Amino acid sequence: MQNPYEPYPVRIDEVTDATEDKSLKTFRFVFENPEDEEKFSYRAGQFAELSVTGLGEIPIGIASSPTEKGFVMFTVFRVGKVTSYLHNMTAGDLMGIRGPLGNCYPWDLLEGKNIVIIGGGFAFTTLRSSIVYMLDPANRPKFKDIHVIYGARNPGLLLYRDELYDWEQRDDIHMHITVDGTDDPDWKYNTGFVPTITEQKAPAADKDTYAIVCGPPIMIKFTLPVLETLGYPHDQIIMSLENRMKCGIGMCGRCNIGKELVCKDGPVFTLAQLNHTPREY
């Protein structure tokens, strides 16, 4: 069994600004050893530890989709020591990634279902992975209607803007892009907070309809009651959590929410599962 703390060496292939304020950047990594890419076989919803020697590791959701080959992609908010350093690294630099870690969205269960993706702000990374995965021609027939409600404070803070606008043109996915506010007179999409747009646009609850919700705490707080009002049962509301992590493999002991570890038993939980935990996240 290999050392689970040892990262795979990867090279930064491309760094792009993910938001107009440059507080988030998107990194594409290419595995130095092609066989490592096979070992890093992941599903949408999982995360990895990005390792920068001399600074440490950070747990980040995988933003690329398993259907995208030849690279892995992460979008990172500049917040602390590792992320600040990472933001100054450039294409060609060698670093490490460790994973894939944690569980994924319950894809086996979600097959044949309507999917409603609700995201806010920076928490759209594994949701992007999920959308790209579902829209892959080989996978799209496995799912019924796909709705996406995604909002940010203003248009410049929406992640993956070009893709969002492309998806908007497609007829096999219902996009509901929104911003809290904008002074752009040409803004073609919704204006309003995510919970409000959810109330207006989310499909009615149904035994075959599952919501995946990721966003800042304030968005979650006001979106869950909307889904409840719409009749979504708690086991059909899926969430992805974050907590401080070190090992990512269930050993270092800090990310627990009761007896569950966010890194290993999560990060994906249904609201029904979370209701039985102390919710220390």
Place this chain on the structure above:
Amino acid sequence: MEMIKIDKKDWNKGLDRSRKTYRLVGPVKRAGEDLAGFYELADKEHPDMGAADTVLSAKSVVYPQTEVMFRYTTDKNSPDCNRLKRPAADYSPRAVIGIRPYDAAAILMLKKNFDTPDYRDPYWCDAYEACTFVGLAVDAPSSTDFSTSTGSGPFSEKGLDVLLVDMAGHYLAKVLTDKGAAYMKAAGWQRAADAKAAAQQIEKKKKAAEALIVSSVSFDKIARKSILDLYKADFWDDVAFSCINCGTCTYVCPTCWCFDIQDESKGKTGVRYKNWDSCMYPLFSLHGSGHNPRGTKTMRARQRFMHKLKYFLDKYDDGIMCVGCGRCVRSCPVNIDIRRVCELMNRYGPDPDACAV
């Protein structure tokens, strides 16, 4: 099960003989240090069997307080720039002499965390597998010892390869595993004791030691209460009132396993290492955003007790994460007592055994 008699005059000789194949670890008090601890013994050094009740547990034998995981260079001219390398470490056989039965039982609990079906922590597991545990039964339990009620006990054999019982002029050695038999052979201790008589003598000493243990914990009702009911119980502020979050309990505890990972560079080289960490510290769970899901001392004290007495119990269905060594009770500067907290939790709320009226 083999019983061997070791005359104390042959004790050091046997230890020395075993050094050909084993590195020895045992309790010693070293010059310049206040406390005895479990250390790897130098060539002519012998364990101080009278100092086996160490303030810090023996967990550091397999789980050092600080351990290098990787070395690296950040020198761009080096082909190894930014590549992590696990340094070579000595995992040749080690015999841990004089470990107390509750500490050996605790190491089995740590094993549940570090050796799982999904992942194997190679640092912990390699060190563990190198070890042969030659334990020393407790004849005079401390007043804070409650090990008999946690599934361990002064003569517990859990996690041990050999159990030594001090019979004044000699040790009776109960050989429990093949690893233990191999060590006895390497030490040249092969004089079989009369198995039946030895077993009777040990049983007698065991009963006497157990009778000296005056405190206990009950957790029979904790398993049937919900995590949320216990989490929301009204006694946590009271339990944590005097707590100063110093972390002493977690450091002296043989079953606390939480750790941190840090990089430390000097110039262009450095190490990534594992350090013991503690759920008592705010940084343990602080998010990058500044949010802390366990932001108050009450939440942190509750996390420690809930982890030991409820989460672990629910997760593994194999008792509580405590061996009853009593160290945290003795070392706590503000007299927080896990036995009292366990009792509060066990008694909290409606009695699951009570008849409905």
